[in-house]
Amino acid sequence: MRIAIDAMGGDAAPDINIQGAIEAAKEWGDVHIILVGDEKRLAPALNGAPSNLSIQHASEVVLPDDEPVRAVRRKKDASMVVAGRLVKEGAADAMISAGNTGALMATGLLVVGRMEGIERPALAPMIPTMDGKGTLALDLGANMDASPQHLMQYAIMGSIYRQKVHGLERPRVGLLNVGTEEMKGNELTKAAFPLLSEAPIHFVGNVESRDVLQGNCDVLVCDGFVGNILLKTMEGTAGTIFSVLKQEFTSSLLSKLAAAVLKPGLSRFKKKLDYKEHGGAPLLGLNGLVLKSHGSSDAKAIKNAVRQAREALKNDLVVSISSEISRK
């Protein structure tokens, strides 16, 4: 299987992308990695790299603050766009990028292309949960507004992803809502509830946002606006609390000593809450596999994204989604 990596996307590109690619190529002999980017910068670093790693030259780069759609339309030779084209043309089976999220979504739509029958592809990162297993949340920002039908497609795609990539037999799918009773919610969730009930998934009903961290579902369905509010509220609340803890821990010599005792446990916990630990986020509903790796990815994160892509390819993720969607 051939996996294209956008060598130029991400905060520490291309160095860590190259490093992650080399490590992945060494680990998995059944994978061929295509590093997409400026050949002059990439080639010297690949001296002695394994033979299942090659370079595809791309002369341009999508920048973090580029306007997504315009960047994808104009920078036709950008590393991200070229990687997308490799997938589109069948020269790669999957692509990974740690670059501009909006531009990657645009690459997915405009270059790779939407899967037939899917109205809106969805971005589906893992949200950390206390049991360490995480929940796949979608849509987290590919589309701000959604129809009940879109939510149903998110549910099906997320459920298949959890089966194929994470090996869950019967993923529990929850609908993010303001109460657990069936008739709770706004017009969108009330109309989506019966659709999810009839979908070929294990629908566990409405899930309240305060319970998400407890890990009461494996797939969490919501529109992109609400999903963004959920994720950023979690980040903001946790970040605020940890910064206050830090202040308290360093306010006196005694508190510093006390903090030293408690630190290992808290670090483990903080790590558990770090969504970067959960790997890349798939863009589901495209005619090929596209994975978003976090902008601040290190080499391990890039390698982990390759692991994810490999699992998805081995288990025919895209075909499985496509055949389930076309059956509806």
Place this chain on the structure above:
Amino acid sequence: MRIAIDAMGGDAAPDINIQGAIEAAKEWGDVHIILVGDEKRLAPALNGAPSNLSIQHASEVVLPDDEPVRAVRRKKDASMVVAGRLVKEGAADAMISAGNTGALMATGLLVVGRMEGIERPALAPMIPTMDGKGTLALDLGANMDASPQHLMQYAIMGSIYRQKVHGLERPRVGLLNVGTEEMKGNELTKAAFPLLSEAPIHFVGNVESRDVLQGNCDVLVCDGFVGNILLKTMEGTAGTIFSVLKQEFTSSLLSKLAAAVLKPGLSRFKKKLDYKEHGGAPLLGLNGLVLKSHGSSDAKAIKNAVRQAREALKNDLVVSISSEISRK
């Protein structure tokens, strides 16, 4: 000014409601408090109570799990409904209840009545912020769906409330959104942005959910669904972190000692994040003042709600909102 208190609503009713009412009556001689509830239960407790405290008998009670609209329609002699009627008929200037939130909103709409020109009354609790000042968030659940016009009315009502009750001269009004740029958001927030820009308020633009705790606005505008997701995500995240901290703090003798050093600071902080500290939530947009006190209110919380009602009445809150709305 006459303030009716639903003596039978709340987890510890009527005892703490009575106690809070007595304390408030003692503190403010310019207030007359009308305790509404079962006379047989209330009268004995009022021996020796100040003369600016009286009882209005009501034979029924709205229960926590009553279906709101039905309860208000059928239990015409429920303490909450009778208190609402006192406001409607001009026998009281304001009412306070710690009972069933849904039923109180129904009492507001069906008994007290909507203010002319207001399409949707809104529930507006304070969300705690790190600077201790809090932000008034609305709507937090009175209406799940909202139109751009509704959001504009929420913004105006919230702004006037902060001026009249909290004495802020120029409250900063923010629109809860997924990014700070003007064109960010879903269809609702994109359509609301220009309306808020032209409204007679100090609109500071879009506010991201991760920044709410930093206190970057005094009034936070959102639809009831998103507001509920925001508040419950904050509660859930903070609750989870504090429960893990507790586990860490008690995992060994050494950690217990360490925790003892850090505890006072953390308790102060936890208290800061406790929205119960911020008093009752007004239902804005009614033909009279209705305040929701938290279900787990203690006597101090009831007394604080009386303080809030008194400030609002002294500063003509309802008339101010009405004249601003009718000007549009």
